[in-house]
Amino acid sequence: MTNIEHVLAEQEVFRYFPPEVQNHLAEYALPRKLERGEYLCRQGEIWPYVVYLSSGQLRWSMLSAAGKEHQLFVLDPGEMFWAHSFFDDQPMPASLKAVKEVEALVWSQDRLLPLFKRYPEALWAVTAKLTRIMREAREIIYGLAFQPVAGRLAGYLLDKIKVPGQETLEREMTLEDMAVALASSPEVVCRLLYQFQSEGIIKINRTQITFHDREALEKLVDLS
Amino acid sequence: MTNIEHVLAEQEVFRYFPPEVQNHLAEYALPRKLERGEYLCRQGEIWPYVVYLSSGQLRWSMLSAAGKEHQLFVLDPGEMFWAHSFFDDQPMPASLKAVKEVEALVWSQDRLLPLFKRYPEALWAVTAKLTRIMREAREIIYGLAFQPVAGRLAGYLLDKIKVPGQETLEREMTLEDMAVALASSPEVVCRLLYQFQSEGIIKINRTQITFHDREALEKLVDLS
DNA sequence: TTTTTTCCTTGACAAAAGTTAAGGGAAGGC
DNA sequence: GCCTTCCCTTAACTTTTGTCAAGGAAAAAA
Numbered sequence: 001m002t003n004i005e006h007v008l009a010e011q012e013v014f015r016y017f018p019p020e021v022q023n024h025l026a027e028y029a030l031p032r033k034l035e036r037g038e039y040l041c042r043q044g045e046i047w048p049y050v051v052y053l054s055s056g057q058l059r060w061s062m063l064s065a066a067g068k069e070h071q072l073f074v075l076d077p078g079e080m081f082w083a084h085s086f087f088d089d090q091p092m093p094a095s096l097k098a099v100k101e102v103e104a105l106v107w108s109q110d111r112l113l114p115l116f117k118r119y120p121e122a123l124w125a126v127t128a129k130l131t132r133i134m135r136e137a138r139e140i141i142y143g144l145a146f147q148p149v150a151g152r153l154a155g156y157l158l159d160k161i162k163v164p165g166q167e168t169l170e171r172e173m174t175l176e177d178m179a180v181a182l183a184s185s186p187e188v189v190c191r192l193l194y195q196f197q198s199e200g201i202i203k204i205n206r207t208q209i210t211f212h213d214r215e216a217l218e219k220l221v222d223l224s
Numbered sequence: 225m226t227n228i229e230h231v232l233a234e235q236e237v238f239r240y241f242p243p244e245v246q247n248h249l250a251e252y253a254l255p256r257k258l259e260r261g262e263y264l265c266r267q268g269e270i271w272p273y274v275v276y277l278s279s280g281q282l283r284w285s286m287l288s289a290a291g292k293e294h295q296l297f298v299l300d301p302g303e304m305f306w307a308h309s310f311f312d313d314q315p316m317p318a319s320l321k322a323v324k325e326v327e328a329l330v331w332s333q334d335r336l337l338p339l340f341k342r343y344p345e346a347l348w349a350v351t352a353k354l355t356r357i358m359r360e361a362r363e364i365i366y367g368l369a370f371q372p373v374a375g376r377l378a379g380y381l382l383d384k385i386k387v388p389g390q391e392t393l394e395r396e397m398t399l400e401d402m403a404v405a406l407a408s409s410p411e412v413v414c415r416l417l418y419q420f421q422s423e424g425i426i427k428i429n430r431t432q433i434t435f436h437d438r439e440a441l442e443k444l445v446d447l448s
Numbered sequence: 449t450t451t452t453t454t455c456c457t458t459g460a461c462a463a464a465a466g467t468t469a470a471g472g473g474a475a476g477g478c
Numbered sequence: 479g480c481c482t483t484c485c486c487t488t489a490a491c492t493t494t495t496g497t498c499a500a501g502g503a504a505a506a507a508a
Contacts, residue, residue, distance in 0.1 A: 062362070064370035065446040072365070087355040093362040120344040123351070130354040131311040137361040138286070138317040141296070144368035145407035146288035148494065174455065183369035188495060190457060206456070206504075222289040372464065398485065412465060414487060430474075430486070 004105075008052065011080055012129060016122035021115060028112070029105035034098040040106075041083065043095045048109035051081040056102030061180065062094040071181045072140060074099070082129060085109075147222070149184045153192050154220035156181060157202070157209065169209040228329075232276065235304055236353060240346035245339060252336070253329035258322040264330075265307065267319045272333035275305040280326030285404065286318040295405045296364060298323070306353060309333075371446070373408045377416050378444035380405060381426070381433065393433040 008014050009022040017025070029052070034040060041047040043063055051058075058075040072094060075081055085092055086109050116123045143152045156178065161169050175186035182189065193209070196202045201217060203210040211217070232238050233246040241249070258264060258280070265271040267287055275282070282299040296318060299305055309316055310333050340347045367376045380402065385393050399410035406413065417433070420426045425441060427434040435441070 062366060062369070064366070066370065068370055070365070070369040084355050084358065087351045090355075090359070093359055116348065117344050120341050120347055123344055123347045124340065126351055127311045127347070127354060130351060130358065131308050131314075134308065134354065134358055134361065135314070135317055137358065137365065140365055141294070141361065141368065142286060142288070144365065145286070145294040146290065146292055150494090175457095176455080185496065186456085187458090187497075191495095194457080374464090399487095400485085409466065410486085411467080411488090415465095418487080 004054075007078070008105075011052070013080070013122055013125045016125050017115060017119055021119070025107075026105065029107050032102075032104045032106050034102040034104070036098055036101055038098050038102075040096040040098065040102070040104065041092055043093065044091050046085045046089060047083050047092050048085040048089060049083050050086060050107045050112060051075070051083070051096070052105040053077050053079055053081070054103040054105065056098060056100040056104075058102060058104075059097045059099045060094055061097065069180050070183045071177075073136060082126065082133075086112075087130075144183060149182055149188055150192050150195075151220050151222065152182045152184075153178070153189060154196075154217040157211075158214070158217055158221065161211065167211045167214075169211070171204075171207050171209060228278075231302070232329075235276070237304070237346055237349045240349050241339060241343055245343070249331075250329065253331050256326070256328045256330050258326040258328070260322055260325055262322050262326075264320040264322065264326070264328065265316050267317065268315050270309045270313060271307050271316050272309040272313060273307050274310060274331045274336060275299070275307070275320070276329040277301050277303055277305070278327040278329065280322060280324040280328075282326060282328075283321045283323045284318055285321065293404050294407045295401075297360060306350065306357075310336075311354075368407060373406055373412055374416050374419075375444050375446065376406045376408075377402070377413060378420075378441040381435075382438070382441055382445065385435065391435045391438075393435070395428075395431055395433060 004026050005023060008025045009017075009019075014022060014025060032040065034056070040051065040058060041049070053075050055077050057077075058081070059071055060073050060075065060081070061069050061071040063069055075096075081096065083092060084090065116126070143155065147155075157169070161167070175189050178189045179186045193202070193204055196217075197204050199216070201211075201213045203212060228250050229247060232249045233243075238246060238249060253276070256264065264275065264282060265273070277299050279301050281301075282305070283295055284297050284299065284305070285293050285295040287293055299320075305320065307316060308314065340350070367379065371379075381393070385391070399413050402413045403410045417426070417428055420441075421428055423440070425435075425437045427436060
């Protein structure tokens with residue numbers, strides 16, 4: 001068993017396949033490499049695949065008719081993505097785009113479907129995975145329906161430093177990136193960041209954001 | 225086979241069970257009746273069940289910390305609902321509330337799980353069902369992220385008269401109901417309705433809404 | 449190093465949406 | 479028939495958000 005097969009055998013769905021299947025999962029997959037900016041799949045396309053991300057980062061985001069983009073989540077190394085088309089053969093509702101150089105494994109529906117029919121335990125794990133994604137979608141809806149941009153920004157920042165001790169955040173994302181994640185505009189995000197600073201909540205410069213009052217941010221996330 | 229069993233045997237998931245199972249589905253279920261305003265399940269509760277709505281109407285909606293409500297969709301007679309907790313035993317992300325007097329059938333996880341393990345075809349149909357719900361969630365996010373309230377209202381109105389010939393809509397919902405569906409407030413909805421009227425798109429009075437320019441509404445749904 | 453490009457920052461303005469308050473009409477209960 | 483309750487409607491005002499434009503700093507390319 002090679003290294004990648006060990007990793008795959010631990011995945012939340014694949015681990016319910018028997019060892020003899022797990023040993024061959026990597027063979028069933030198609031390796032894909034993407035440059036930064038390339039798309040793995042595009043909104044509107046029928047794309048019945050499952051993805052394991054080995055390295056890089058993928059952004060799952062929707063495009064509006066007016067050309068705006070809204071990021072729903074990013075996929076990090078070690079995570080898997082189950083495309084909508086895989087289950088219902090309908091067009092994809094959003095796009096998967098490489099935001100860093102990407103290496104991934106891709107399985108087609110044809111290859112996996114027989115396995116699922118044979119090992120229902122794995123399929124049950126798929127429903128749990130889909131349910132978790134629905135819960136994430138629920139959080140996004142909650143933010144958009146109930147919170148102003150300031151609240152969503154506060155949540156975004158808190159998300160970026162889950163590490164308890166760490167109080168300084170390197171600004172590796174652009175304002176545009178943040179705007180796409182918050183469904184707003186770079187100017188508004190910038191304005192709010194400086195507003196937070198003027199309220200003593202954070203301290204920012206061009207490269208870093210330092211947290212001075214994490215509680216204030218947490219309060220903003222829902223009460224505002 | 226009684227009438228209800230015929231109906232259940234045609235449902236998108238249940239139809240993949242063999243006849244001998246279908247014949248007993250109704251027995252496995254618990255019948256529930258709800259008065260208007262009662263809850264079938266509440267946000268935060270662990271509620272591992274599946275619902276078939278015989279009559280009435282259920283509203284699936286989230287409650288914010290500040291006490292606002294946002295309706296995600298309504299369940300109409302003949303439709304089924306698969307609770308999140310059913311798949312992952314985690315708390316429900318929203319509530320199911322009777323907006324009309326309700327009669328429903330409810331199956332517990334305990335009862336159905338063995339069947340799914342045995343009949344993977346049915347479980348595959350579940351993944352397709354979950355995927356469709358994710359697509360609906362995607363449309364909600366699209367509306368909130370990209371469209372102003374006017375656009376969402378236009379879409380809401382068009383949804384209410386899918387019948388091509390019919391150009392008049394009885395106002396059976398309150399402004400409050402519409403606001404809850406659009407994640408806005410009754411006053412804003414009212415204002416927009418009269419704005420649409422002043423633009424010659426619709427004609428409204430206390431009890432009806434008449435469509436004069438359906439195309440204008442369709443244009444509002446995305447371009448605004 | 450110089451030049452170009454990208455990104456950040458800010459101000460001014462406009463549009464959209466939320467909120468509060470008040471008055472009036474309709475439906476249902478008494 | 480009267481009264482209560484619920485709902486609709488509108489105005490005035492505030493807050494939030496979006497947009498446009500301009501200047502400047504940093505990073506990347508030449």
